[in-house]
Amino acid sequence: MSNKEKLAKTMEFPPETEQPNVYPLTWHRETQKMEEIWDASQKEYWDPAKLPWDTFDVSRYSWEERECIAYWFTILSVFDASAPPVFAEALIKTYEVHEEDPVRRCFFSVLRDEQNHEQFCGLMITKLLEHPDPLKYEPKTEIGKKAQKNAKWLYYNGGRYWDGYKRAVPRYSLAVLFSSFLMGEIASSTIFHQMANGCAEPIFQEGFRNIGRDEGRHMAICMSLMERDYPKMDVEEKPIITKQIRAGYLFLSAILFEPPEEFWDIPEDFIGIQRECEEICRAAGFHIPTYDAKKENWRNAILNLKGVLDKFNIPFPAIPEVGISGEEIRDVDMDDIIPVF
Ligand SMILES: [Fe+2]
Ligand SMILES: [Fe+2]
Numbered sequence: 001m002s003n004k005e006k007l008a009k010t011m012e013f014p015p016e017t018e019q020p021n022v023y024p025l026t027w028h029r030e031t032q033k034m035e036e037i038w039d040a041s042q043k044e045y046w047d048p049a050k051l052p053w054d055t056f057d058v059s060r061y062s063w064e065e066r067e068c069i070a071y072w073f074t075i076l077s078v079f080d081a082s083a084p085p086v087f088a089e090a091l092i093k094t095y096e097v098h099e100e101d102p103v104r105r106c107f108f109s110v111l112r113d114e115q116n117h118e119q120f121c122g123l124m125i126t127k128l129l130e131h132p133d134p135l136k137y138e139p140k141t142e143i144g145k146k147a148q149k150n151a152k153w154l155y156y157n158g159g160r161y162w163d164g165y166k167r168a169v170p171r172y173s174l175a176v177l178f179s180s181f182l183m184g185e186i187a188s189s190t191i192f193h194q195m196a197n198g199c200a201e202p203i204f205q206e207g208f209r210n211i212g213r214d215e216g217r218h219m220a221i222c223m224s225l226m227e228r229d230y231p232k233m234d235v236e237e238k239p240i241i242t243k244q245i246r247a248g249y250l251f252l253s254a255i256l257f258e259p260p261e262e263f264w265d266i267p268e269d270f271i272g273i274q275r276e277c278e279e280i281c282r283a284a285g286f287h288i289p290t291y292d293a294k295k296e297n298w299r300n301a302i303l304n305l306k307g308v309l310d311k312f313n314i315p316f317p318a319i320p321e322v323g324i325s326g327e328e329i330r331d332v333d334m335d336d337i338i339p340v341f
Contacts, residue, residue, distance in 0.1 A: 184256070
């Protein structure tokens with residue numbers, strides 16, 4: 001249709017708009033649970049800038065401690081700073097497929113929350129390092145230098161999934177795309193609550209409590225989406241989910257556990273440096289869960305997800321790293337990652 005052709009002069013009503021188009025002019029409300037989650041997200045909204053920053057005196061910490069804590073936030077940012085574009089893309093998809101109104105609102109709330117988490121990381125890193133760019137910042141200590149090398153490698157790795165993700169979004173349904181989302185949300189909400197309880201500084205307690213609460217809501221969104229869609233899912237979609245769970249495990253382990261070397265392209269001394277940094281953080285009162293606590297937490301999150309998938313007869317992948325047997329999934333690479341956090 002050329003722009004010059006004025007249909008309105010030739011007919012009473014316009015032709016049907018080809019469907020689905022990007023905007024639904026409908027506000028169907030079907031999933032009551034999503035309404036409740038949305039209401040909670042409105043009530044629990046928080047502003048990172050309004051946290052008790054004035055109580056956080058970084059000069060009480062040594063430069064080693066500051067650089068190690070900033071390193072942990074940099075690692076977290078590899079995930080949380082990519083979450084806003086990832087969920088922005090997912091939000092667009094909810095409009096393209098004319099999702100019901102509460103689902104669109106819930107995805108919008110995830111996007112808004114993840115943007116907040118990213119801001120929190122940025123404010124924290126900037127305050128600790130007195131520099132807004134942790135990769136360009138010039139470290140003052142030996143451990144700071146090593147930590148920055150680690151961060152550079154993780155940043156490089158994290159940059160490799162975006163094209164694969166953009167290809168996957170139009171191909172799969174929301175429930176398939178976000179199948180590994182639940183595992184990440186369960187584990188991260190637990191980790192953030194553990195950190196909130198274990199940290200001495202009010203800024204960490206409050207920030208992590210808010211983030212943990214947000215992640216708990218994301219978990220509930222994912223659950224309701226699965227409960228709504230999995231019973232009517234095509235059998236061909238099941239193997240994709242099984243692979244996604246394994247991919248999600250490998251991807252998120254870098255922050256929730258330790259990065260598996262079969263998947264992450266990282267130097268040999270990476271894990272050693274990471275452990276050394278975490279030790280310094282813990283000694284400074286910044287409570288990163290220990291290796292065993294993280295492993296236990298990760299295992300519980302995965303078992304929870306397994307419980308959900310078993311209900312829908314979706315085969316679970318083997319995750320021998322945390323002692324879970326299942327279907328063997330090989331050759332997962334960055335291209336297969338649907339990043340979720
Ligand atoms: Fe987050
Ligand atoms: Fe999240």
